[in-house]
Amino acid sequence: MQNAQPPAQVKNAFDDVVKAREDEERIKNLAQAYANDIIPRARGLAARIAEEAAAYKASTVAKAEGEASRFEQVYDEYVKARAVTRDRLYLEAMEEVLANSSKMIIDQENSDSILYLPLDQLLRGRDVSRDGDLIPGAAAAAVSQSAERAELPTGRANRSSGRSINRTARN
Numbered sequence: 001m002q003n004a005q006p007p008a009q010v011k012n013a014f015d016d017v018v019k020a021r022e023d024e025e026r027i028k029n030l031a032q033a034y035a036n037d038i039i040p041r042a043r044g045l046a047a048r049i050a051e052e053a054a055a056y057k058a059s060t061v062a063k064a065e066g067e068a069s070r071f072e073q074v075y076d077e078y079v080k081a082r083a084v085t086r087d088r089l090y091l092e093a094m095e096e097v098l099a100n101s102s103k104m105i106i107d108q109e110n111s112d113s114i115l116y117l118p119l120d121q122l123l124r125g126r127d128v129s130r131d132g133d134l135i136p137g138a139a140a141a142a143v144s145q146s147a148e149r150a151e152l153p154t155g156r157a158n159r160s161s162g163r164s165i166n167r168t169a170r171n
Contacts, residue, residue: 006014078085 074085074089
């Protein structure tokens with residue numbers, strides 16, 4: 001048998017080559033472990049995104065088909081009775097728009113004024129004047145009661161003060 005030791009002159013270079021091969025194997029193993037970890041997660045994420053996209057597509061298509069079907073039904077009824085359908089659509093739209101409003105404006109026929117009820121302030125129990133100023137104690141109850149019965153002009157000049165008040169109620 002022969003000695004497997006390298007000569008002393010090349011021992012450092014030989015050790016460097018052996019260490020480089022060991023580093024190569026270690027880095028390959030680390031890369032393989034990283035790939036084994038990251039690739040399945042990436043595939044799972046891609047599959048989840050694809051499923052979410054397919055569900056969104058199905059939902060959007062179903063919603064569009066439902067809206068188209070509803071439109072066709074409404075159109076058929078509109079052809080039969082235009083005025084009734086137009087009024088019904090208007091009322092449905094107003095119900096949807098005003099559903100979350102807590103203010104009430106009552107337009108009285110053949111009258112120069114409209115009734116404004118600040119229900120939002122009454123329901124919240126806030127002590128607030130018409131100008132939005134806080135009112136202490138018993139005065140607030142009196143203002144709340146008078147606000148329930150308050151009648152505001154409809155944009156025409158107020159006969160008693162000569163001022164014009166805007167018809168729109170502010171939130």
